[in-house]
Amino acid sequence: MEWRLRRNCSVTPAQLGLLYVSLCVVSLGVAGFFWAHGATLVLPFAVLEILAVGIAFLVYARHAADGERVRLMGRALLVEQEVAGRLVCREFAREWVRVAPQEKSPNLIEVRGGGESVHIGRYLRPDLRPALAREISQALRGG
Known part of the structure; x- marks a missing residue:
C-alpha cells in the first residue's frame, strides 16, 4: 500500500x-x-x-515538488519526505509502529516506533488527517 x-x-x-x-x-x-x-x-x-x-x-x-510518501512494504513502513529537493527516509518495523492522530486540533499525524518519530500530513487538509491516520493504522493491523 x-x-x-x-x-x-x-x-x-x-x-x-x-x-x-x-x-x-x-x-x-x-x-x-x-x-x-x-x-x-x-x-x-x-x-x-x-x-x-x-x-x-x-x-x-x-x-x-515537496511531498510525502508513506509505503507499507512487507514488515516495514517507509516514510519519505521531500522538502526543497532534500529527501529524508525513515523506516519503521511494522509491528512496533504507532500512528497517533491529533483529532482535537489540526496538528500533524505522528508516526512513531523504535525510538523514532516523524510527523506527516503537511500537504493534507486538516480535516482529512484523522481519516488518513485511521487508514494507515488499519493497514498496519490488517496486513
Whole structure:
C-alpha cells in the first residue's frame, strides 16, 4: 500500500520557467523601446523587477515538488519526505509502529516506533488527517 501526499501546485517548475522567460522578453522589450527613446531609467528598473520576480519564482519552484510518501512494504513502513529537493527516509518495523492522530486540533499525524518519530500530513487538509491516520493504522493491523 502507498499514500502520496503532495503540495497542491497549479504551475509546475517547467511551466514557471517558460512564464518567466516570456515575462523577461516582454519586460525587457518594453524597457528597451523606452530606453532607445531617451527614458534611460526604465531599463535598470525593469532589470530590478525581473530579478525580484525571478527570486520569488525560484522560491516557489524550489518547494513545488515537496511531498510525502508513506509505503507499507512487507514488515516495514517507509516514510519519505521531500522538502526543497532534500529527501529524508525513515523506516519503521511494522509491528512496533504507532500512528497517533491529533483529532482535537489540526496538528500533524505522528508516526512513531523504535525510538523514532516523524510527523506527516503537511500537504493534507486538516480535516482529512484523522481519516488518513485511521487508514494507515488499519493497514498496519490488517496486513
